[in-house]
Amino acid sequence: MFAIAVRFDLPDEGAAAAFDDLVARTVPGILAEEPGTLTYVPHRVEGEPLARLFYEEYTDRDAHAAHEARPATAEFLRRVRELVTSVRAELLSPLR
Template identity: 90%
Template sequence: MFAIAVRFDLPDEASARAFDELVERTVPGILAEEPGTLTYVPHRVEGEPLARLFYEEYADRAAHAAHEARPATAEFLRRVGELITSARAELLTPLGG
């Protein structure tokens, strides 16, 4: 298994709304069309209304690479890049793994 957590910071409420709408339209396709994507859950961050965090689990690194290679994912990331002020990705390894 391969997991990643990605935090996105947004500049204002309008950008946050646009981000959330984009996520709402995009996530169902990810879950339906990517068998190697085991978990893909966007979150709001408590106490930080302009922050979002994605928790993602993939069968392996190849499944993550397939996710990144999808044209729909590339378009999603392009559009996200227009909305955010920063992003930070953390690659995760289970303890004992």
């Protein structure tokens, strides 16, 4: 398994609303069309109304690469770059 957490910081409430709308339109396709995507859950960050965090789990790194290679994902990321002030990705490894 391969997991990633991605934090997005937004400049204002308008950008946050646009981001949330984009997410609502994009996530169903990810879950329906990517068999290697096990979990893809966007979150609001408590106490930080202009922050969002995605928790993503994939069967392996190849499944994540397939997710990143989808045209819909590329379009999502292009539109996200127009809305956010920063993005931080953390690659996660389970404790064993």
